[in-house]
Amino acid sequence: xxxxxxIGLPGTGKSTFRNKHLGNFNVVSSDDYIxxxxxxxxxxxxxxxxxxxxxxxxxxxxxxxYLVDNEDNMVIDFTxxxxxxxxxxxxxxxxxxxxxxxYFPLPEFGEWTRRLQSxxxxxxxxxxxxxxxxxxxxxxxxxxxxxxxTILYYFGQS
Numbered sequence: 262x263x264x265x266x267x268i269g270l271p272g273t274g275k276s277t278f279r280n281k282h283l284g285n286f287n288v289v290s291s292d293d294y295i296x297x298x299x300x301x302x303x304x305x306x307x308x309x310x311x312x313x314x315x316x317x318x319x320x321x322x323x324x325x326x327y328l329v330d331n332e333d334n335m336v337i338d339f340t341x342x343x344x345x346x347x348x349x350x351x352x353x354x355x356x357x358x359x360x361x362x363x364y365f366p367l368p369e370f371g372e373w374t375r376r377l378q379s380x381x382x383x384x385x386x387x388x389x390x391x392x393x394x395x396x397x398x399x400x401x402x403x404x405x406x407x408x409x410x411t412i413l414y415y416f417g418q419s
Contacts, residue, residue: 262358263334266350268341268403269365270393271385272376275338278365278406283336289325289350290338291317305382325353332357342397362403367394 265286267275279288292306294317299309321339328335332355341347341362351360367373377385 262332263361264354264358265334265336265361265363266341266347266400267336267338267363267365268347268400270340270342270367270390270397272373272380273365273367274376274406275340275365278363279336279338286336287324287328287333288336288338289321289328291321292338294320299382306380307382307384322353325350329353329355329358340393342393344398344400347400362400363406364399364403365406 265283267279269275276290276292279286291314295306295310295313298313298317299306302309325335325337337350339346339350341350347362354360368376
């Protein structure tokens with residue numbers, strides 16, 4: 262069983278990478294939940310975020326527990342920036358899970374800005390981004406997205 266943690270600030274390519282390379286994995290993501298609520302109500306992510314973030318976080322936790330109970334592989338698509346935020350999810354995994362941390366570094370500033378601005382209706386204030394950047398604690402062991410195919414082969418998931 263494999264649990265893949267995607268680690269990085271918003272706009273670094275975590276969800277894009279997940280959608281391109283991890284289509285056969287179960288996903289644990291509060292953002293996906295919020296985006297589905299927004300879509301269903303014909304609203305934007307920003308419109309519904311405050312009202313649904315708690316429910317989305319709870320739903321993601323329940324999804325993780327369900328996947329663990331069923332011994333399924335998963336990708337955990339949060340920012341996962343601090344050791345404490347990862348630990349909240351790691352403690353829910355049962356023995357037998359292998360953990361793969363994939364760290365997404367910040368792209369060049371202009372590219373990062375372009376990515377963040379290309380998400381209409383999903384904005385993050387600069388003060389929040391700055392705070393998130395300050396909270397980054399890399400795990401002891403991680404790989405880059407470029408190493409992904411080799412790593413999946415190692416874990417028998419290719």
